[in-house]
Amino acid sequence: MSEHTDEITRALVQAADAARYAPSIHNTQPWRWVVRAGRLELFGVVERQLREQDPSGRMLLLSCGTALHHAQVALSAEGWRHEVRRPAGEPLATVRPIEREAVHPEATRHFQMLQVRRTDRRTVTDDQIPEETLRHLIKATEEGGAWLHVLRRDQVIELAAAVDQSQQAQDTDERISQERAEWVGGDRPEGTGIPASALPEEVPLTTVAERDFQSRGTLPAGAGHDQAATYAVLYGTGDDAVDWLRGGEALSRLWLAATEQAVSLLPLSGPVEIPSTRQTLRGxxxxxxxxxxxxxxxxxxxxxxxxxxxxxxxAGQVIEVHSEAGRIAHGGAEDAETGEAKP
Incomplete structure (x- = not known):
């Protein structure tokens, strides 16, 4: 194996490793990476799909999109210019490094944000997000291939009603409730799901309710009622599988930009999971x-x-390596299991 091939393979394995830290619905991590000669392939894993809550697989695709963007961030942080192809089928995407170039400081910052990003379900402060910051987040979303519609006050009330409606619909569905209980609460030693340490002790009393997982955690909810929070709808112009994948990439780009600006981002997917409330959002x-x-x-x-x-x-459960690069990929996977994403 040539030194150049060795270098590319190592970069691809490390990119797949970094993508393990992407956010996903209920932390299901429904992705699998395959490293082949000169390319990285992304596949969805139906075994980790929420079959009852997400029968269409839209949230699975959105989750895979966040992982795809994380992998691109890691490659850019190593100075690899790359191309991404998103065929209508499997693999969901293929990433190919093209050539090495000087690392841009912005790429390094993005990678740093990848490592510190969290899903924080506590209430936010009474300080409004500055307009300049909000414009920056809107621009980041658009650069990611989607759009961000900031809601007016009357639309926030409408969103609150949609969230309540979707919560009630899912709470009364026994199959969804059972599925949710499999992924939420406890210590989660198997490496997936939302542990009690990431859930508030009680659901905060906010204008727009957070998802009630019917499982209490150990995280203090925080004071306040999110009166100064800004609510928005992330959307695209299409509804096909590729559109949802691109939507996940845009969500990741938005989230990393928000983290860099010390802005908390909490996704609210409940209204999109129910057809009637998704139509409300589309309105x-x-x-x-x-x-x-x-x-x-x-x-x-x-x-x-x-x-x-x-x-x-x-890493060994989500990254597969094909070709003679197995020795190098195994080394990258061992690094991944230390719990630290590496550029």
Whole structure:
């Protein structure tokens, strides 16, 4: 194996390793990476799909999209210019490094944000997000291939009603409730799901309710009612599988940009999972797009430390290596299992 091939293979394995830290619905991590000669392939894993809550697989695709963007961030942080292809089928995407170039400082910052990003379900402060910051987040979303519609006050009330409606619909579905209980609460030693340490002790009394997992955690909910929070709908112009994958990439780009600006982002996917409330969200867009999910944006309390990291599957369970690069890939996988993503 040539030195150049060796270098590319190592970069691809490390990119797949970094992608393990991407956010996913209920922390299901429904992705699998295959490293082949000169390329990285992304596959969805139906065994980790929420079959009852997400029968269409939209949230699975959105989750895989966040992982795809994380992998690209890792490659860019190593100075690899790359191309991404998203065929309509399996693999969901293929990433190919093209050539090595000077590392841009922005790429390094993005990778740093990848490592510190969290899903924080606590309430946010009473400080409004500055307009300049909000414009920056909107631009980051658009650069990621999607759009962010900031809701007016009357639309926030409409979103609150949609969230309540979707919560009630899922709470009364016994199959969804059973599935949710399999993924939420406890210590999660198997490496997936949402542990009690990432859940608030009680659901905060906010204008737009957070998802009630019917499982209490150990994280203090925080004071306040999110009166200063900004709510928005992340959306795209299409509703096909590739559109949802691109939506996940845009969500990851938005989330990393928000983290860099000390802005908390909380995804609200419940209204999108129920057809009637998803139509409500689409009405907020005046029928011009298809909603991927709603998000809450708010200012972090500097006195609060970040919530604990949620667990991740070992690298060996999500990264496969084909070709003579097995020795190098095995070394990268061992690095991954230390729990630290590496550029």
């Amino acid at each position: 907020m867009l005046a029928g011009t797009g298809y909603p991927f999910l709603a998000v809450r944006l708010g200012t972090l309390d500097p006195a609060h430390s970040a919530p604990p990291k949620t667990p991740r599957l070992p």
